[in-house]
Amino acid sequence: MKSMKIAAVVAGVFAATAVHAQALIKIDGSSTVFPVTEAVAEDFQKAKKGSVRVTVGISGTGGGFKKFCRGEIDISDASRPILAKEMEECAKAGIKYVELPVAFDALTVVVNPKNTWIKQLTVAELKMMWEPGAQGKITKWNQINPAWPDAPLKLFGPGADSGTFDYFTEAINGKAKSSRGDFTASEDDNVLVQGVSRDNNALGFFGFAYYDENKGKLKAVPIVNPKGKAVTPSIDAVMAGEYEPLARPIFIYVSAKSMDKPEVKEFVEFYLKEGGKLAKEVKYVPLGAADYKHALENFSKKKTGTAFGGVAEVGVKVADLLKRNPKE
């Protein structure tokens, strides 16, 4: 009897939400882009009153592109542009795509709040800490700047599979994935937050959202930009284009085949219209209004291919990206 009652409750839940066969949009990819896409998917489904279903998975940027180029998903979340190898795979499978920047993420360098000696960091100083040659050699703060204390330098960063790591190493060391190996790595940014907040001599980096939620436990380090101005990461600083070179655009890639489905087209348009507001809500930095408009134009014109041509770049303006003639 008891089990029948439970069955009745379960059946009731199903019946309440039972609907006819529905349109389905499949999205997968980067965990960095996930919060933005999730927010858009949530509001889109509400706006459509449940007539369109959206699923968002996390397989990492690389994993997302693998599924994307096999034609398993409609949209791929990417925290870095598509690479040459992935372009080849997509081309082999006959998958064409439109590349759309949707927001910025500000990579934030953080130290413990008890760290009194750091006022700002230059790219050169960061490079001294993180370059492959520093492994086992640069172990103390005063080796980078003699004014800093003779204390051990404890480094924390995301693991080598993450797009965040790729972008940071590209921006600081000049080559993606080229970094010293003797730092505490974790795919879970909360572990990095804990690590830096418990060690006075620690320094780490991760996405701005994780810093923003843990402001009480961490101190963000102002980064000296190419113009020589030290800039503290913030949504405004990134929007003004001053937080360089650690602000990076994040993307969605929409399969050209899926664009013919009206629900996918509608979803992407919704993304580019509401994405800025929603990105800000989940602590990402929106693009400029003109950029969203330009992206929407590229999308309606079906400008397929990537503006990067398979090579990662640092410090390009989104407006310039959108003007480029994409390659396939």
Next chain:
Amino acid sequence: MMKAADLDAIRAIITRAKRWDLIFSVLGILSLMLGILTFVVLFIDMAIQGVPRLSYDFFTSFPSRRAENAGILSAWVGTILVMLVTALSAVPLGVAAGVYLEEYAPKNWMTDIIEINISNLAGIPSIVYGLLALGLFVYYFGFGQSILTAGLTLALLILPVIIVATREAIRAIPQSIHEGSYACGATTWQTVSDHILPYSSAGILTGVIIGMARAIGETAPIITIGALTFIAFLPTPPFAGDPPAGMFDWIFAPFTVMPIQMFNWTSRPEAAFTLNAAAAGFVLVFMTLAMNGLAIYLRYQLRKNIKW
């Protein structure tokens, strides 16, 4: 008559032996406590964090970017449906295999190899099953990232547990019952269906529940086959579509499960999501406990009917 010195020596030996007894039982209790206390502390910590989040809305809301609105509806429905597929496929297969090995299989080297491999299978890390399922179910059979794939993957995972439990339960039946049945002229199948299965069902059930309890918390193989993290709709209800084909729409539906939802929430920047994860963990532990409770109750009911 014994000398006093001898008695003293014997007393000393007894005292020493008893001291060892005491030391060992203290050690035993400490080992036991270590395990239990760890669980209790974790559970209490989780309950303190999570229980305030438990509300009707928590069970009936979909995940959301706002921690206070997020719920576990798609996760618990997904978990129950996946468990349903797992049970429906693993139990008949596992019990049949166990009965065959105990009652039918000839005693030769082939059977020996099969037996050794079943024990080995039970020790294989679950991620390996995930990889197998990714190649076999997702791509080769084309089931995609569906409830069916997840259910079958977890079924593979717990199959060895069920087979071993079935065999243990059958072996616990007195040999005289076998022999009595055969002596009355029963065939092997009659013996199995009238005696072996009814008498061993309590033991088999225990094995099934142990297996299911393992499967319900598995995350690695489900992530490997690509379960989704954000999913704000439910599959079509089982057996409710247009028969016959529509009735099975649900097994091909995309899904998420409780452990994946928890995993996703713990890696969020906002601390409020950690509370959600704790609440979901509390529900998951409760689901497992409820399953075990049901097993104990059913086992008690089944044992009552055994008359020997």
